[in-house]
Amino acid sequence: MLKNLNKTTRSNIITYGIVIVAFVVMQGLAMAGAISNSLVGLLVPICAYICLTISLNLVVGISGELSLGHAGFMSVGAFCGLVVAACCRGIVGSDIVRLTIAILAAGAMAAVAGVIIGLPVMRLRGDYLAIVTLAFGEIIKNLLNNLYVGKDASGLHFSMESANSLGMQGGTILINGPQGATGIDKLSTFASGFVLILVTLTVVLNLINSRTGRAIMAVRDNRIAAESVGINVTKYRLIAFVVSAALAGMAGALYAMNYSSIVPKKFDFNTSILILVFVVLGGMGNIRGGIVSAALLTVLPELLRFIGDYRMLIYAIVLILVMILSNNAAFQSRLTSLREKVRRRSDDQAALAVDSQSGGASHE
Amino acid sequence: MFNHGVSRRSFIQLSGVAAAGIGLTACGGSGSSGNAGGSASAEGAIKIGGIGPITGAAAIYGTATKFGAQVAVDKINETEGKTVLELNWQDDEHDPEKSVNAYNTLKDWGMHVLVGTTTTAPCVAVSTETNADHVFQLTPSASSTDVIGGQADQDGNVTIPRKDNVFQMCFTDPNQGTASAKYIAEQKLGTKIAIIYNNADAYSTGIFRKFESEAKNLNLEIVSTTTFTDDSATDFTVQLNEAKSKAADLVFLPIYYTPASIILKQANQMGFAPKFFGVDGMDGILTVEGFDTKLAEGVMLLTPFVATATDENTKGFVEAYKKTANTEENPNQFAADAFDCVSAIWGAIKALNITSAMTTQEICDKLIETFASGTFTFSGLTGENMTWSATGEVTKDPKGMIIKNGVYEPMDAAK
Structure with a gap:
C-alpha cells in the first residue's frame, strides 16, 4: 500500500508511525507497570526534547542557519506557560484544557520573541544569527532572573525589582527572580507530550513539503539564485525562525509543567547546545533521526547511572563515535552496500508485483 | 537532503527503532528489579x-x-x-x-x-x-x-x-539572614555595611533579602548593595570600589566561597581592608586551590560545624x-x-x-x-x-567563627 504513495508522503507516514507505535508501546508498558519509575519519569522530558529537536531542525537543517539560543525560546514558553496555567487555576476546571491554553499562550509568546529577534537579524548575512541568538539566550536568562510575578485576589502583579515591590497581600508568588518558579501545577502528562510531538511533526513536515518550505530550502542552498527568481529571502528565513521559536516555546511549557519548580538558570547556553547536539547527531534536516537521537541521548545517561561517574565518559564516547562513524568512508560504503542489497531485493519484488498487474503501475 | 531515508529501507529502520525500544524496556525492567544502585541488598537493612x-x-x-x-x-x-x-x-x-x-x-x-x-x-x-x-x-x-x-x-x-x-x-536562608544581622548588631562588628550578593542564585538572594529587612529593624546602616551573577563572578573591582568609596567597614558576603575567594584577593590588591562576614556558603574558603589563606585572615562566618574542634565526636568524624x-x-x-x-x-x-x-x-x-x-x-x-x-x-544555635592563623576559631572565644 505504501508503495503507491509518493516518496515524501511515505516517509512522513513512517515518521508518524514510529512516534505512534513508540507511544502506544511505552504507554502500555507504563500502565502495566512493566517499566521502571526512572523511565516513566523520563517520558515527558523526552517528549519535550523531541519537540525542541524537531523545531530546531527547522532552523538548523531546513533553513540552514545556526541558532545557539533555542533554550531562550524554551524558557520564554516555560515561564509564560506556567503563569497562564496559574491564572486559569480555578477558572478552568479541566487540567487538559488548562494545559492546552498554557501551551498555546506559550507558543504565541515565544513566536513574538522570535519575531523581535528575527526581524533585524534575518536581514543580515553570515554568522550574525548565531551570535544574536547566543546573546538572546543569555539576555532572556538574565531578564528572567530579575522578573517577579505574583498573583493575588486583585490579579497579576509584575515587577523587575523584588518580590516585596509586587505589593501583594496574601497571594502567591509565581515567579520569584533567580529562585525561579515554585509550586507549579504538574499538568504535563505523557499523552499530552505525545500530542505535542504530533502537532510539532505535522507543522514542520507540512511546512517543509509546501511551497514555503521549498522556498526556505532554496534560500539555504543558494541565496543568490533564490533571490534571482524573486524569492523574498528575509521573509522565508523569518517564517522558519518564528515557527521554530513558537514550537520551542510550546515544548518549554510542556517541560516546565512536568516539574514543580524550575529556575531560569536551567535554560542556559548548555541546554541550547544540548538540543543542537540532538539535531546534529540525528542528522541535520533529518526529522526522524532527530527524534531518535533526542530520545536515546536523554535516556542514555540515566541508563548508565549504575556505572557512576563513568557514565559521563561513556556518553562522550557515544557522541564521538556517532560523529566519526557518520563521516567514516569505510563505514559509509559498507552501509551503502547493505542498503543496495536490500533495495535490489525489494526492487525485484516490486518488479514481480508490477508484472503481475495487468496494466502495469506507473513508476515513481 | 531531509528525505533521503524515504524508500525501501523503511522496514529496516522501523525494525531498528523497535529493537531499540525493546532494548530500552529491557534495561528499564532490569533497573526495577533492584540493581539500579549497583549494590547488593543486605537482608533487613x-x-x-x-x-x-x-x-x-x-x-x-x-x-x-x-x-x-x-x-x-x-x-x-x-x-x-x-x-x-x-x-x-x-x-x-x-x-x-x-x-x-x-x-x-x-x-x-x-x-x-x-x-x-x-x-x-x-x-x-x-x-x-x-x-x-x-x-x-x-x-x-x-x-x-x-x-x-x-x-x-x-x-x-x-x-x-x-x-x-x-x-x-x-x-533556612531567611534564618541565616536574620541571624547574621543580629550577630553583627549584637557584637557591634560594623556600622557601615556593604553587601555583595549573587542575584542569579536562590540561596544568595534569599539570605540577602532577609538580612536587608532585618538590618532595617536593627538600625544597621547599609551603605552599598551590589550584585553579580555566575557569568560575571570573575571580577569584583566595580563592587569593591563602590563599597570602598562609601567607606564601608564591614562587607557582608552571603555567597559561596569560590567567588568570595576572588573578592578577598581583589580587595587585598586594591588595599581595601574592611571586615568580611560570610554565612555557611563561605565554609570551604580555606580549601580553594591556589588561594592564599592569609587573605582570609580575620574573615568571619556563621557555620554550625568546625572541623578543628577538639571534642571526641568531631575528631572521630574528621x-x-x-x-x-x-x-x-x-x-x-x-x-x-x-x-x-x-x-x-x-x-x-x-x-x-x-x-x-x-x-x-x-x-x-x-x-x-x-x-x-x-x-x-x-x-x-x-x-x-x-x-x-x-x-x-x-x-539550633548558630556559631560565629573567625579565621585565625588559617583555622576557624569560635568568635566568642576570640573576643
Missing part, C-alpha cells in the same frame, strides 16, 4: 537514598554530603554489628531535571528514607515528588524555604503549601571522613550536616522500632510524627539538643 551533585560546578557540596552520610552509615553498622543501614547515593549535577531522575532511580531501588538533596533548586523539585509519594525526606543543606514550603513572606504571601514530609538539618573520602582535607559543614541527618534518622528509627518490613509510607508516617512532635531531640556534630518543628525547620 533500611535503605537510605541520597541525592547530591558529585559532578559539575557544585560537586564539592554533593561529595561532602555523600561521604558524610557514608561515614555515618558505616559507623552505625559497625556499632550495631550488622548491616542495618544501606546507602545509595545518586548524582544530580545540581540540576532539578537530573535530580528528579535520580529520585526515580532511588525509588526503583526501594528506598525507605531520603537524605537530600544537597542543593536548593533541585531539592524544591524533588521534595514535591517525595511529598506526592509520601517518602520521608531530611535535607542536610538545601536551605530555601521553598524546600519545606508553607513559609509566608512579610506580606503573608505563601508560594507553596507545607510539604509535611520534608525537614531540614540546616538553617578522621573517619578523611579515610572514607580518601582525602587530606578536613570535611566542611555539609559533610557534618549529612552525618547528622543519617544519625538523627537512625536515632528515630531505633526509638520507633522501624524495620525494613514496613512500607516506605508507614515509615514516613512514623518519622513525621516523631520529628514534628517537637520533643524529639538530637545532639550531633552541628549542634546540641536540636529539635524540629512541624514547619520542618531545625532549631
Whole structure:
C-alpha cells in the first residue's frame, strides 16, 4: 500500500508511525507497570526534547542557519506557560484544557520573541544569527532572573525589582527572580507530550513539503539564485525562525509543567547546545533521526547511572563515535552496500508485483 | 537532503527503532528489579537514598554530603554489628531535571528514607515528588524555604503549601539572614555595611533579602548593595570600589566561597581592608586551590560545624571522613550536616522500632510524627539538643567563627 504513495508522503507516514507505535508501546508498558519509575519519569522530558529537536531542525537543517539560543525560546514558553496555567487555576476546571491554553499562550509568546529577534537579524548575512541568538539566550536568562510575578485576589502583579515591590497581600508568588518558579501545577502528562510531538511533526513536515518550505530550502542552498527568481529571502528565513521559536516555546511549557519548580538558570547556553547536539547527531534536516537521537541521548545517561561517574565518559564516547562513524568512508560504503542489497531485493519484488498487474503501475 | 531515508529501507529502520525500544524496556525492567544502585541488598537493612551533585560546578557540596552520610552509615553498622543501614547515593549535577531522575532511580531501588538533596533548586523539585509519594525526606543543606514550603513572606504571601514530609538539618536562608544581622548588631562588628550578593542564585538572594529587612529593624546602616551573577563572578573591582568609596567597614558576603575567594584577593590588591562576614556558603574558603589563606585572615562566618574542634565526636568524624573520602582535607559543614541527618534518622528509627518490613509510607508516617512532635531531640556534630518543628525547620544555635592563623576559631572565644 505504501508503495503507491509518493516518496515524501511515505516517509512522513513512517515518521508518524514510529512516534505512534513508540507511544502506544511505552504507554502500555507504563500502565502495566512493566517499566521502571526512572523511565516513566523520563517520558515527558523526552517528549519535550523531541519537540525542541524537531523545531530546531527547522532552523538548523531546513533553513540552514545556526541558532545557539533555542533554550531562550524554551524558557520564554516555560515561564509564560506556567503563569497562564496559574491564572486559569480555578477558572478552568479541566487540567487538559488548562494545559492546552498554557501551551498555546506559550507558543504565541515565544513566536513574538522570535519575531523581535528575527526581524533585524534575518536581514543580515553570515554568522550574525548565531551570535544574536547566543546573546538572546543569555539576555532572556538574565531578564528572567530579575522578573517577579505574583498573583493575588486583585490579579497579576509584575515587577523587575523584588518580590516585596509586587505589593501583594496574601497571594502567591509565581515567579520569584533567580529562585525561579515554585509550586507549579504538574499538568504535563505523557499523552499530552505525545500530542505535542504530533502537532510539532505535522507543522514542520507540512511546512517543509509546501511551497514555503521549498522556498526556505532554496534560500539555504543558494541565496543568490533564490533571490534571482524573486524569492523574498528575509521573509522565508523569518517564517522558519518564528515557527521554530513558537514550537520551542510550546515544548518549554510542556517541560516546565512536568516539574514543580524550575529556575531560569536551567535554560542556559548548555541546554541550547544540548538540543543542537540532538539535531546534529540525528542528522541535520533529518526529522526522524532527530527524534531518535533526542530520545536515546536523554535516556542514555540515566541508563548508565549504575556505572557512576563513568557514565559521563561513556556518553562522550557515544557522541564521538556517532560523529566519526557518520563521516567514516569505510563505514559509509559498507552501509551503502547493505542498503543496495536490500533495495535490489525489494526492487525485484516490486518488479514481480508490477508484472503481475495487468496494466502495469506507473513508476515513481 | 531531509528525505533521503524515504524508500525501501523503511522496514529496516522501523525494525531498528523497535529493537531499540525493546532494548530500552529491557534495561528499564532490569533497573526495577533492584540493581539500579549497583549494590547488593543486605537482608533487613533500611535503605537510605541520597541525592547530591558529585559532578559539575557544585560537586564539592554533593561529595561532602555523600561521604558524610557514608561515614555515618558505616559507623552505625559497625556499632550495631550488622548491616542495618544501606546507602545509595545518586548524582544530580545540581540540576532539578537530573535530580528528579535520580529520585526515580532511588525509588526503583526501594528506598525507605531520603537524605537530600544537597542543593536548593533541585531539592524544591524533588521534595514535591517525595511529598506526592509520601517518602520521608531530611535535607542536610538545601536551605530555601521553598524546600519545606508553607513559609509566608512579610506580606503573608505563601508560594507553596507545607510539604509535611520534608525537614531540614540546616538553617533556612531567611534564618541565616536574620541571624547574621543580629550577630553583627549584637557584637557591634560594623556600622557601615556593604553587601555583595549573587542575584542569579536562590540561596544568595534569599539570605540577602532577609538580612536587608532585618538590618532595617536593627538600625544597621547599609551603605552599598551590589550584585553579580555566575557569568560575571570573575571580577569584583566595580563592587569593591563602590563599597570602598562609601567607606564601608564591614562587607557582608552571603555567597559561596569560590567567588568570595576572588573578592578577598581583589580587595587585598586594591588595599581595601574592611571586615568580611560570610554565612555557611563561605565554609570551604580555606580549601580553594591556589588561594592564599592569609587573605582570609580575620574573615568571619556563621557555620554550625568546625572541623578543628577538639571534642571526641568531631575528631572521630574528621578522621573517619578523611579515610572514607580518601582525602587530606578536613570535611566542611555539609559533610557534618549529612552525618547528622543519617544519625538523627537512625536515632528515630531505633526509638520507633522501624524495620525494613514496613512500607516506605508507614515509615514516613512514623518519622513525621516523631520529628514534628517537637520533643524529639538530637545532639550531633552541628549542634546540641536540636529539635524540629512541624514547619520542618531545625532549631539550633548558630556559631560565629573567625579565621585565625588559617583555622576557624569560635568568635566568642576570640573576643
